[in-house]
Amino acid sequence: MSKFFITGCFENGDEIKLDGPNSHHVRHVLRMKTGQELTVCDGRGFDYLCSLSRFDDDSVFVSVNSKLKTPAEPTVLVSLFVAMPKSDKLETVIQKAVELGVYEITPFFSSRCVSRPDDRAQARKTERFRKISEEAAKQSGRGIIPNIHEPVGFDDMLKKATEHDLSLMAYEGERNVSLLNALQNKGNFLRVSAVIGSEGGFTSGEAEAANASGLITVSLGPRIMRCETAPIAMLSAIMFFTGNF
Amino acid sequence: MSKFFITGCFENGDEIKLDGPNSHHVRHVLRMKTGQELTVCDGRGFDYLCSLSRFDDDSVFVSVNSKLKTPAEPTVLVSLFVAMPKSDKLETVIQKAVELGVYEITPFFSSRCVSRPDDRAQARKTERFRKISEEAAKQSGRGIIPNIHEPVGFDDMLKKATEHDLSLMAYEGERNVSLLNALQNKGNFLRVSAVIGSEGGFTSGEAEAANASGLITVSLGPRIMRCETAPIAMLSAIMFFTGNF
Numbered sequence: 001m002s003k004f005f006i007t008g009c010f011e012n013g014d015e016i017k018l019d020g021p022n023s024h025h026v027r028h029v030l031r032m033k034t035g036q037e038l039t040v041c042d043g044r045g046f047d048y049l050c051s052l053s054r055f056d057d058d059s060v061f062v063s064v065n066s067k068l069k070t071p072a073e074p075t076v077l078v079s080l081f082v083a084m085p086k087s088d089k090l091e092t093v094i095q096k097a098v099e100l101g102v103y104e105i106t107p108f109f110s111s112r113c114v115s116r117p118d119d120r121a122q123a124r125k126t127e128r129f130r131k132i133s134e135e136a137a138k139q140s141g142r143g144i145i146p147n148i149h150e151p152v153g154f155d156d157m158l159k160k161a162t163e164h165d166l167s168l169m170a171y172e173g174e175r176n177v178s179l180l181n182a183l184q185n186k187g188n189f190l191r192v193s194a195v196i197g198s199e200g201g202f203t204s205g206e207a208e209a210a211n212a213s214g215l216i217t218v219s220l221g222p223r224i225m226r227c228e229t230a231p232i233a234m235l236s237a238i239m240f241f242t243g244n245f
Numbered sequence: 246m247s248k249f250f251i252t253g254c255f256e257n258g259d260e261i262k263l264d265g266p267n268s269h270h271v272r273h274v275l276r277m278k279t280g281q282e283l284t285v286c287d288g289r290g291f292d293y294l295c296s297l298s299r300f301d302d303d304s305v306f307v308s309v310n311s312k313l314k315t316p317a318e319p320t321v322l323v324s325l326f327v328a329m330p331k332s333d334k335l336e337t338v339i340q341k342a343v344e345l346g347v348y349e350i351t352p353f354f355s356s357r358c359v360s361r362p363d364d365r366a367q368a369r370k371t372e373r374f375r376k377i378s379e380e381a382a383k384q385s386g387r388g389i390i391p392n393i394h395e396p397v398g399f400d401d402m403l404k405k406a407t408e409h410d411l412s413l414m415a416y417e418g419e420r421n422v423s424l425l426n427a428l429q430n431k432g433n434f435l436r437v438s439a440v441i442g443s444e445g446g447f448t449s450g451e452a453e454a455a456n457a458s459g460l461i462t463v464s465l466g467p468r469i470m471r472c473e474t475a476p477i478a479m480l481s482a483i484m485f486f487t488g489n490f
Contacts, residue, residue, distance in 0.1 A: 072467040099470050100478060140468045179490060221490040222317040223385045225344050232474075233345060236481035237490060245424060245466040245482065 002030055003039045003047075003138050005145055010048055010064050016040055019059040026052070026060045038062060045070055045143045070143025074244035077103040077191045081161050082231055083110040083198035084151060089228040094129055098136035098146050100235045101244055103191075105133075106149040108157035112200040126150055154206065157195065158213040165189035169210045170230055171217035172201045179218045179234065183241050192238060196231045247275055248284045248292075248383050250390055255293055255309050261285055264304040271297070271305045283307060290315050290388045315388025319489035322348040322436045326406050327476055328355040328443035329396060334473040339374055343381035343391050345480045346489055348436075350378075351394040353402035357445040371395055399451065402440065403458040410434035414455045415475055416462035417446045424463045424479065428486050437483060441476045 004022045018026060018040075026032050032052055040048040040062065047070045050062035080097055082090060084107050094105060107129075109116070117125060129148040137145045152160065161167050166189045168182055195215060202210070207217050220230055239245045249267045263271060263285075271277050277297055285293040285307065292315045295307035325342055327335060329352050339350060352374075354361070362370060374393040382390045397405065406412050411434045413427055440460060447455070452462050465475060484490045 072469075074466075096471075096474050096477070099468060099474050101466075101468055140470065142468065178488075180485060180488065221346075221484070223344060223346055223387065224317075225385065226340075229341050229344050229477075232341070232477055233481040233484075233490070236478040237485035239466070239478075240425065240482035240485060243423075243425065245478070 001037060001039050003041055003141065005041050005043045005134065005138065008042060009046075010040075010042070010067065012064050012067060014064045015053060016048070016050065016062050016064065017059050018062065023058060023060045027055070040064075041070060041143055043143075043145050045073055047143065070141075072101075072141045073143040074101040074239060074242070076189070076238065076242040076244060078235060078238055079103055079161070079164060079191065079193045080105045080231055080235065081157050081193060081195040082107055083196065083227075084108070084113045084115045085198045085227045086115050090129065091132055092228050093231050094132050094148060095136045096232045097235055098133050098142065099140040100232065101142075101239050102146050102235060103144075104147045104149065105129075106157065106160060107151040108154060109151060110154050110197060110206055111203055113198045115198075122151065154209075158210060158215070161193040161195050162214040164191035164193045166191075167193040167195070167215045169195040169202070169207070169215045169217050170197065170220050170234055171207045171210075172219075172224070173204060173207060174217040174219040177216060177218050179220060179237055180241075182216050182218045183238070194231065194234050194238065196234065197227060199227050201227075246282060246284050248286055248386065250286050250288045250379065250383065253287055254291075255285075255287070255312065257309050257312060259309045260298060261293070261295065261307050261309065262304050263307065268303060268305045272300070285309075286315060286388055288388075288390050290318055292388065315386075317346075317386045318388040319346040319484060319487070321434070321483065321487040321489060323480060323483055324348055324406070324409060324436065324438045325350045325476055325480065326402050326438060326440040327352055328441065328472075329353070329358045329360045330443045330472045331360050335374065336377055337473050338476050339377050339393060340381045341477045342480055343378050343387065344385040345477065346387075346484050347391050347480060348389075349392045349394065350374075351402065351405060352396040353399060354396060355399050355442060355451055356448055358443045360443075367396065399454075403455060403460070406438040406440050407459040409436035409438045411436075412438040412440070412460045414440040414447070414452070414460045414462050415442065415465050415479055416452045416455075417464075417469070418449060418452060419462040419464040422461060422463050424465060424482055425486075427461050427463045428483070439476065439479050439483065441479065442472060444472050446472075
């Protein structure tokens with residue numbers, strides 16, 4: 001069933017107005033008729049099963065038949081921090097991470113990042129990233145649209161990433177601690193940070209700074225993954241480990 | 246260090262001849278000189294650390310300094326069966342799956358596959374798939390080049406997929422058995438089949454036929470993954486569960 005994200009909080013019997021691109025999609029893409037059903041999601045974890053009640057010149061009105069907690073939201077909130085990769089790789093990561101249940105994504109710059117867009121190019125990129133997140137959230141049945149933050153510097157990333165119950169950084173140079181070790185050692189957690197490098201990964205200095213800030217560096221095994229594969233693999237493993245899969 | 250796959254079995258002190266594209270790569274891409282080091286892999290799990298000994302008109306000769314078991318090979322052999330998706334999605338799946346440690350990949354046709362290339366187009370595709378597997382194997386440091394088989398029909402897939410210790414099919418309609426349940430129930434296994442659908446997944450009839458053949462249908466959770474995300478997520482989880490990550 002088609003899903004539309006709008007802001008608000010509703011109850012059974014309420015009428016919800018869909019306008020702008022949502023209205024366009026209902027009218028001209030799906031060509032829906034009154035009485036047909038669709039799902040509205042408030043982006044904060046609730047789904048509303050609705051039926052189309054009426055049209056006016058610009059908008060579409062639907063009535064709420066039932067309200068339920070979105071079943072697709074994971075029980076663990078994963079904040080992904082991804083060092084800005086080259087070309088459109090981050091777009092792939094965002095799309096897949098949203099499908100896999102990520103909570104939010106913060107791009108950041110590390111010393112091996114080649115991509116350094118200027119402010120205008122970055123604003124365009126961020127807008128595009130948010131669109132991809134919204135599309136993937138709709139497609140995969142998410143209850144929220146994962147927020148794609150503005151990129152931050154390495155030190156700001158360290159501050160944000162260490163605010164959570166468990167803060168992990170994938171580091172090729174880590175020989176002793178696997179992702180499984182780190183997850184098992186922690187036991188229960190609700191919020192996890194997962195920090196991943198760009199092409200070439202992190203320098204040993206960055207890994208030391210991360211450890212000093214409280215991040216646990218973990219190995220993702222002996223194979224060298226591309227920078228767009230590593231976050232997908234790490235997120236899959238965290239979702240699998242926490243029973244969200 | 247650069248890695249080259251060749252056929253053969255060697256011991257310390259042996260001289261190995263690299264010709265064709267390997268020789269071209271050493272001479273004209275890497276512009277290596279005698280004395281420099283490179284890794285040769287026999288594609289059957291052994292790496293040979295070599296140094297460049299001499300050139301002739303077409304070939305490059307290297308001597309084996311040491312032979313070791315390729316450290317990057319996983320302890321579990323995962324055979325991935327992927328229903329042929331649209332456009333170039335299977336290329337993405339092959340690249341990522343090889344990085345993640347897949348053993349072999351067999352494309353197959355199910356009733357919801359839209360892509361039905363004719364024999365000539367299929368032969369070109371298979372050749373391209375094998376090239377992608379080889380590139381990804383080199384890049385990620387694998388000890389084998391995972392074989393990409395010719396596509397098979399649904400019934401042949403069922404026969405091949407049920408030859409292994411544990412045979413799993415990701416099925417959206419499965420409500421009771423998670424991937425974790427299926428892996429935990431089995432305990433020890435060396436060879437696993439993982440069967441994944443194309444756009445739209447499998448019909449209930451196909452899932453029943455799979456169950457009747459001995460495949461265990463498993464859920465990958467409440468979010469709807471794209472057909473190119475599901476095999477990457479499933480393979481990541483299997484590698485993570487078996488400590489190969």
